[in-house]
Amino acid sequence: MEGTAVLERVTWRVAKVVAVHDETATARTLALTVRDWPGQIAGQHVDVRLTAPDGYSAVRSYSIASAPNSDGRIEITVERLPNGEVSPYLTKELMVGDDLELRGPIGGWFVWRRDQTEPVQLVAGGSGIVPLMAMIRARDSAGSFAPFRLLYSVREPGAVFYRDELQALSDQNNSVIVTYAYTRATPKDSPRPPGRIDAALIATGTWPSNLAPTSYVCGPTSFVERATDLLIAAGQDRERIRTERFGATGERK
Amino acid sequence: MAIISRGFSGRRSAADVKLPPGQYLTTDFPVLSAGPTPHISLDRWEFTIDDGSNVLKRWDWKSFRELPTETITVDIHCVTRWSKLGTSWEGVSLDVLLGDLKTDLPYAMFRSYGDYTTNLPLKDVINKQAWIAFKYNGADLEPEHGGPARLLVPHLYLWKSAKWVKGMTLMPHDKPGFWENLGYHIYGDPWKEQRYSNE
Numbered sequence: 001m002e003g004t005a006v007l008e009r010v011t012w013r014v015a016k017v018v019a020v021h022d023e024t025a026t027a028r029t030l031a032l033t034v035r036d037w038p039g040q041i042a043g044q045h046v047d048v049r050l051t052a053p054d055g056y057s058a059v060r061s062y063s064i065a066s067a068p069n070s071d072g073r074i075e076i077t078v079e080r081l082p083n084g085e086v087s088p089y090l091t092k093e094l095m096v097g098d099d100l101e102l103r104g105p106i107g108g109w110f111v112w113r114r115d116q117t118e119p120v121q122l123v124a125g126g127s128g129i130v131p132l133m134a135m136i137r138a139r140d141s142a143g144s145f146a147p148f149r150l151l152y153s154v155r156e157p158g159a160v161f162y163r164d165e166l167q168a169l170s171d172q173n174n175s176v177i178v179t180y181a182y183t184r185a186t187p188k189d190s191p192r193p194p195g196r197i198d199a200a201l202i203a204t205g206t207w208p209s210n211l212a213p214t215s216y217v218c219g220p221t222s223f224v225e226r227a228t229d230l231l232i233a234a235g236q237d238r239e240r241i242r243t244e245r246f247g248a249t250g251e252r253k
Numbered sequence: 254m255a256i257i258s259r260g261f262s263g264r265r266s267a268a269d270v271k272l273p274p275g276q277y278l279t280t281d282f283p284v285l286s287a288g289p290t291p292h293i294s295l296d297r298w299e300f301t302i303d304d305g306s307n308v309l310k311r312w313d314w315k316s317f318r319e320l321p322t323e324t325i326t327v328d329i330h331c332v333t334r335w336s337k338l339g340t341s342w343e344g345v346s347l348d349v350l351l352g353d354l355k356t357d358l359p360y361a362m363f364r365s366y367g368d369y370t371t372n373l374p375l376k377d378v379i380n381k382q383a384w385i386a387f388k389y390n391g392a393d394l395e396p397e398h399g400g401p402a403r404l405l406v407p408h409l410y411l412w413k414s415a416k417w418v419k420g421m422t423l424m425p426h427d428k429p430g431f432w433e434n435l436g437y438h439i440y441g442d443p444w445k446e447q448r449y450s451n452e
């Protein structure tokens with residue numbers, strides 16, 4: 001039916017930067033208020049469009065980091081890529097009060113909905129934490145009792161996003177269980193030497209397969225491949241594993 | 254009316270490279286998949302063509318690899334906005350697979366190991382427009398890129414080029430596959446920027 005398919009464009013909306021703060025030396029969170037924002041589901045992303053004075057424009061996708069709310073405010077966290085076209089601008093140039101264009105929310109697969117009550121296993125590699133953080137925040141703001149665990153693999157302690165908030169969420173009642181895995185350098189008190197995730201870490205840092213969790217795995221392709229293979233080897237049902245991958249040049253976070 | 258981004262200049266593609274709207278060039282090969290990568294052994298692999306009730310054609314890996322192959326060099330365009338130029342594949346044309354099959358059914362649902370599906374008009378996969386590819390840059394296709402074999406329909410966004418393909422079901426009417434059910438366009442022409450359905 002392609003001849004009759006109507007092309008309906010996702011609407012571009014104006015977003016105003018209302019706050020910025022650095023998560024790490026290379027990542028910044030942008031808080032945006034979006035005119036006529038329709039709301040989102042945790043895990044969805046937005047397209048951001050930048051336009052140069054001569055009309056040239058570039059669009060990239062970024063996961064929403066904040067929980068769904070009704071006040072038209074969203075946050076995205078952007079990792080600056082050394083040779084990126086858009087991420088250096090978003091993390092260095094953009095200031096509070098600036099406008100940019102945005103459309104979404106986009107994506108209906110890599111999402112957690114507040115009516116899901118089953119155990120959830122989140123597995124993040126690097127900035128793959130962003131959509132998973134939206135799910136953790138959505139669970140908290142919804143008062144959900146769905147059992148959540150997060151296995152968060154990062155290069156080094158300084159590369160952790162949302163550290164204080166994750167600490168607070170894992171200290172409270174009805175907590176999210178957080179396990180860090182460091183690949184290059186660990187904190188002094190770390191029980192495990194630095195290294196890629198392995199079967200031992202999956203065994204201690206994720207829900208056992210008999211709980212039949214739904215798993216969300218997000219990170220660079222090689223990380224996602226390894227993590228999902230390990231989860232399946234540990235007995236997880238492959239049909240309950242959802243993934244989102246980004247490549248070296250993909251600025252999708 | 255676009256908002257001008259103060260201080261943004263961007264990086265233009267070389268003037269002689271024509272990309273579909275909203276795409277940028279990459280030289281690596283990112284991966285987009287909804288779930289874990291299936292690892293399919295060749296002695297289990299098969300490709301079938303059916304009409305929804307009867308299997309019309311069937312190949313195992315051995316008989317599939319005895320079919321004539323073609324080397325294809327094409328540009329590919331992912332809905333997540335990267336484009337990659339001059340990719341080289343080896344595969345079996347759908348024209349060979351369909352062969353003398355006579356059908357009035359104008360649509361097909363391609364089915365994959367791992368339960369992925371994607372829909373295509375039959376006229377988009379005939380006449381040298383689609384292949385079942387099993388080599389990329391001269392080497393066996395990696396599982397994460399769809400090996401042992403994937404559909405290759407380079408004139409549409411790459412999600413239509415189903416990884417780990419195992420068959421096609423001919424259909425009287427079009428209906429959405431996996432991503433098409435999740436808000437992506439029913440057809441997916443990158444030159445018309447048909448990314449999303451109705452958001």
